[in-house]
């Protein structure tokens with residue numbers, strides 16, 4: 001008989017994206033509905049969640065903490081559970097940055113999302129908008145690198161697509177925790 005239990009869904013590093021039906025988690029909670037947690041450690045038991053979303057968060061960790069975060073997601077997912085992980089495509093973002101001209105003078109990058117010169121959106125896509133401590137990018141992912149990371153921590157199968165989101169080209173991964181892990 002099919003299970004009627006409500007699926008457990010986590011949205012890690014939710015920011016302003018508070019999803020109904022999800023346990024929204026962030027180090028800098030937007031409101032009281034958000035679970036406060038400092039990743040990469042996850043305050044959930046093993047084999048707890050059916051789905052985990054990590055949207056534009058992985059790049060906010062250095063490479064070692066990025067591995068640890070993916071391992072934590074593996075631990076907390078149920079066998080057969082799915083992780084949806086999206087990051088900026090660093091290869092595309094760097095190409096936009098290098099392909100754009102320098103501005104005529106110094107620009108303040110704080111809220112500059114200009115795409116006509118290097119130091120607006122393209123710089124923010126590489127280094128983060130830096131509006132608070134949780135919004136610095138500390139590492140980047142090509143499709144090859146993301147695939148190898150997810151494979152390394154034990155996800156299978158893994159599908160990666162190129163999508164447009166957050167005004168840049170992104171890598172959108174769907175990765176399963178194997179049933180027999």
Ligand SMILES: C[S@@+](CC[C@H](N)C(=O)[O-])C[C@H]1O[C@@H](n2cnc3c(N)ncnc32)[C@H](O)[C@@H]1O
Nearest residue numbers: 013014015017026027028037038039055056134
């Ligand atoms: C660029 S925002 C992404 C927000 C949302 N997920 C989205 O797709 O638009 C990155 C989020 O990661 C959160 N974050 C950064 N470092 C964190 C940490 N160590 N623990 C938990 N959340 C963190 C930030 O507070 C921020 O809300």
